[in-house]
Amino acid sequence: MKKISGWGNYPLVDAEVNRFDTERELIKLLASDSKTIARGNARSYGDSAIGHNVISSLSHNRMLHFDTNNGVLKCEAGVLFSEILDVIVPKGWFLPVTPGTKFITVGGAIASDVHGKNHHGEGSFSIYLDEFEIACADGSIKTCSRTDEHELFEATCGGMGLTGVILNATFRLKKIESAYIAQKQIKAKNLDEIVELFDEYKSATYSMAWIDCLKGGKSFGRSILICGEHANLEELSESQKRAPLNLKPKKKLNVPFNFPAIALNPLSIKAFNALYYAKNYKRVMEGVIPYEPFFYPLDAINNWNRMYGKNGFVQYQFVLPKEGGKEGLVKILNKIRSKGMGSFLAVLKAFGEQNDLIAFPMEGLTLALDFPVRKGLFEFLNELDAVVLEYGGRIYLTKDARMDARTLAQSYPNFSKWKAIVEKYNPNFKFASTQSDRLNITS
């Protein structure tokens, strides 16, 4: 038994962790009576990949086939995005969709149906997924695509591991000329401006904004919009042109221990936000930078989650529909400001349309906020849930550690349809996580 958690270090549970290398070993593990859930690299924030018994996919991590001409990769579920990038970028390919960390597994990417900075134009990961194999509760292995076992395919994308254990997947990559991103940053003085900017820059391939949650008055919602395009060869500097697809390895920083709870307080967050906003001394700044700091700025710091102290933190990510969403966002930002519950890192992004049965994204604005776990936080987040519900929004399960079952059922329109498919393939709730039990999906 050992203690495991998600990336937020909250909650912690005692768990039996089993790894499998081959399909045969997985089937043997599934034959036991205990309820279990697949676990990849544990980068989901809350309790979706934890339980008293988990099956780690990390040893099932071979790349099986790479069609370098057409950009199609088949690999086992435990392969990390970081490992994929190491292989595909030098060959002129990139991930079709990537979240803000590359330390996730392919299995996790499917189970969370991850989205990235290109969701508004290119959708989530499942769009690029041709096929996967999954081991179901009865020990059978099914090959799923949009045409074969399509019901199971749809319920598995974003299905939080509740349909089975993904064995391998085949997906399409994106052609690139260089490992660099032509980046443009535009400052927005307030919330109105940033919402307009998202609209103005909707043709940008990648976009997201950093937002200051603690600033009031005229500068309420001040932000920096960050857009990017894969740089073509002409855009590179002479030194970048020498090896356009190869980046030099960078040294990583590390957070060696849990920070004391006091380290992040309204004052330090305000100071950080002011500095962050001021570092862009011009309204518009452009540059060509390696893909790593563009997509994965926090991956440069090992164990950054320790910054929030030993009690852990919760990432609260919600989306509000385009219609009326801004009003809801104002309400939520005001609540955060008045409570002084400022979030160190707040990311705002415009989503495109929903592309899957149980997908989190919908057309509108999404905001992600980090809150250290402390007294009063959960009551406060319940208040935010009420606003999210009132405006027709929903909360991202991959980040969640505390929402209630009613909120989930009310906010995901296809919830009962999805649940029925889960029950069909997972009839006795062989697959259950701390999260799915908490949300009455499997209890």
Next chain:
Amino acid sequence: MNDKKVLILGATSDVGKALAQVYAEQQFQLVLAARNVKDLEPIKSDLEIRNEAKVEIAEFEATDYSSHPAFIDKVGIPDICICVFGYLGDQTEAENNWDEAKSIMSINYIGAASILEEVAKKMIDKKTGTIVGISSVAGERGRQSNYFYGSSKAGFTAYLSGLRNRLFHKGIHVLTVKPGFIDTKMTAGMDLPKPLTASPLQVAKAIAKAARKKKNTIYVLSMWRLIMYIIKTIPEGIFKKLKL
């Protein structure tokens, strides 16, 4: 591409896989051998994709001793041969079922000695080569909790030291590796003490380095040298009373 060839016996184990990765990164040609050749296929494709490595796979059965000469003829003489396979078995089961005890002993000792004798013969003809045997700290003193495994590894350790002595005069090097705890799928459920537990990759890197530097015996984490020294010096009169 390096024209040197490394043969890994037991290539589906966690340490075997890590060794393949380390040697692929150093651009060695690889021959991966294991009982279940089907399990080697994804490992082969992975090394080809990640490292553009040249990989052959072959079926190898440790206890089918008579097949060993033909096996070596088939895969060819490697520059480095690493014997990683082993069977931990179940001590209690072995106490009650002789077949289990026999499996532990025949895989870890007889099987390993049988194949390495064949490899040694070929290397002597070639007058060059390196043989690496993965033994165990469990072989340094018999304990009630795993003496079938421990004694088979003790036999293997003694075999390796004898082989080293013999082959030294023929220009062939023999390395004995005694890893302590390794974080593998076999130990995934155990709460092992972190400072004493090496990752498979750590073990593999240590082996590759020690083989290059012609070391004789290594413990992967140096703390184990001290621990085993203490365990070995406890007088038998006291040792027999301990629950180890």
